[in-house]
Amino acid sequence: MQGTTAAETARAVNARERSALEVVEEALEHAGRIDGEVGAFLTMTAELAREHARRVDGRIARGEKLPLAGVPLAVKDNMCLRGTRTTCASKILADWIAPYTATAVQRILDAGAVPIGKTNLDEFAMGSSCENSALGVTRNPYDLERVPGGSSGGSAAAVAALETPIALGSDTGGSIREPAAFCNIVGFKPTYGRVSRYGLIAFASSLDQIGPLTRTVEDAALAYDAIAGLDPMDSTSVDVPPQTTIDGLREDLRGLRIGIVKEYAAKSLGASVDAAYKAAYAELERLGAELVEVALPTADYGLATYYLIAPAECSSNLARFDGVRYGLRVEGADMIETYEKTRAAGFGPEVKRRILIGTHALSSGYYDAYYVKAQKARTKIAADFENAFGICDLIASPAAASPAFKHGAKSDPYSMYLMDYYTIPVSLAGLPSLSVPCGWVRPDDAEHEMPVGLQLTAPLFAERFLLGAAHAYEQSTQHAKKHAPRLALGVS
Amino acid sequence: MPGPDLDVRYVAKLARLALTDEEARVYGAQLADILAHVGALNELDTSDVAATAQVIESRNVWREDELRPCLPHDEVLAEAPQAQGPYFRVPRIIGEA
Numbered sequence: 001m002q003g004t005t006a007a008e009t010a011r012a013v014n015a016r017e018r019s020a021l022e023v024v025e026e027a028l029e030h031a032g033r034i035d036g037e038v039g040a041f042l043t044m045t046a047e048l049a050r051e052h053a054r055r056v057d058g059r060i061a062r063g064e065k066l067p068l069a070g071v072p073l074a075v076k077d078n079m080c081l082r083g084t085r086t087t088c089a090s091k092i093l094a095d096w097i098a099p100y101t102a103t104a105v106q107r108i109l110d111a112g113a114v115p116i117g118k119t120n121l122d123e124f125a126m127g128s129s130c131e132n133s134a135l136g137v138t139r140n141p142y143d144l145e146r147v148p149g150g151s152s153g154g155s156a157a158a159v160a161a162l163e164t165p166i167a168l169g170s171d172t173g174g175s176i177r178e179p180a181a182f183c184n185i186v187g188f189k190p191t192y193g194r195v196s197r198y199g200l201i202a203f204a205s206s207l208d209q210i211g212p213l214t215r216t217v218e219d220a221a222l223a224y225d226a227i228a229g230l231d232p233m234d235s236t237s238v239d240v241p242p243q244t245t246i247d248g249l250r251e252d253l254r255g256l257r258i259g260i261v262k263e264y265a266a267k268s269l270g271a272s273v274d275a276a277y278k279a280a281y282a283e284l285e286r287l288g289a290e291l292v293e294v295a296l297p298t299a300d301y302g303l304a305t306y307y308l309i310a311p312a313e314c315s316s317n318l319a320r321f322d323g324v325r326y327g328l329r330v331e332g333a334d335m336i337e338t339y340e341k342t343r344a345a346g347f348g349p350e351v352k353r354r355i356l357i358g359t360h361a362l363s364s365g366y367y368d369a370y371y372v373k374a375q376k377a378r379t380k381i382a383a384d385f386e387n388a389f390g391i392c393d394l395i396a397s398p399a400a401a402s403p404a405f406k407h408g409a410k411s412d413p414y415s416m417y418l419m420d421y422y423t424i425p426v427s428l429a430g431l432p433s434l435s436v437p438c439g440w441v442r443p444d445d446a447e448h449e450m451p452v453g454l455q456l457t458a459p460l461f462a463e464r465f466l467l468g469a470a471h472a473y474e475q476s477t478q479h480a481k482k483h484a485p486r487l488a489l490g491v492s
Numbered sequence: 493m494p495g496p497d498l499d500v501r502y503v504a505k506l507a508r509l510a511l512t513d514e515e516a517r518v519y520g521a522q523l524a525d526i527l528a529h530v531g532a533l534n535e536l537d538t539s540d541v542a543a544t545a546q547v548i549e550s551r552n553v554w555r556e557d558e559l560r561p562c563l564p565h566d567e568v569l570a571e572a573p574q575a576q577g578p579y580f581r582v583p584r585i586i587g588e589a
Binding site for chain 2: 096097099100191192193206232235236238298301303304305307308315319322323324325326327328329331332334335336337338339340341343344347349352353355356357359360363370372373374375376377378379380382383412413414417428429430460
């Protein structure tokens, strides 16, 4: 039963063909059997899952219908779940028990989902491979020697290995879309502000956004509909009523203009990857879309812009980890030394690098040259997208700069940052965007094929439209079904 | 070698982050490399635009100033490195006169 989608599970539980408790026991059993290989989870929440499953079964018995009735859920470990360890994959929070639940998590639980565990990530969501986790190694279910992507790598691996049909992730510069592309699944980042950030431990507050990772677009729509909407606990959550997306899924793309980015077309990602994207664009056209060329002339400055803005915000956000109110404390001779020693012992190398860059960019004498300059570049990048959406309805592009690479392959920080070349400009513009499986290529250092993802990006608040179009592409191609995960213990 | 405009020890002090000599050397070099890449931004003419702090327009939201329950003190303080009664306990901050 492990290939079951969220939609199928919810239907069966609502029809009382299966109980939520049965479904979750199976999910726990499967995860217990294979997660030693995959390493998607940092914490399993078996008892909590059973408690939630019984509660769902009670609601169904009373005649309620729930959009995600009994659907096993994985939650990235930077989102609070009351009474559960919430670590951000960092030594500084390794033993911290969350005293409250994030709004997005609460909403998806209210819709009937059942939390089976918390998933691994790059420490504080900073990274593109999950290798920056201080607490565990996550492997790509399609090749255990390779990374699952990041930072929501545990969430992506859990869904790809059929441990859960839905995982929540967070995306700051590509942290949902890139791991989804690496793991042959759908990863959806809604418009900035669509989903409350309350209870999501902050990395870069002007960019962070929660979204679902799923095996189908339909499941992404179900999960999004459950979590989206205004929340008084997050002052940046937007007061634009979300349209439901589940009833907007399309079977064709007739009447759509899809933008192909001129500057990206001039760049090669290698012959086989280029061919996969060319075939994907041709398929969009075959489904009735008109392809139009669009220009994003400042997108090439996305990485530079992002690697000032995100570290600047992170240096400010992570100042709260000072050994006073929660998490690790390493005592020093005085308070200042206590801060310095606590943070030195608690944070890993990538987090330290970003705190240092961000502190530098915000420091006296450099603030205008770095931080304000980057904020202005951001204005230009957002304007590029606005111009492009004057002549197209959606933009298609690669989701990541390559298929999944081997553990340890990216040793210098900047080569890792380049993985997010295509996702970062979209994040800076706050746009809704997703990655959907779009084919398979064989990397030079592999004997077998690995998945690649197509990034589709829509104007602000056009989630319904975006998921609708992605569904048409997914249904006509069925790329995700070509290969099964390559796990010794299997996934059946 | 730290970049010309990044003194890693000074920045680490601002960030309240103790660094070993090895870390100072490695991070100094890595940060210089990253700053060289972000220096590409200087090519971009931004004289005609305003800075964007976030893309979605935000406006002030008013609500009634009413008492609401907060998180339970005992649960929150149970997660503190050190607590005493209803307080977080920290090392001495103010020196003796």
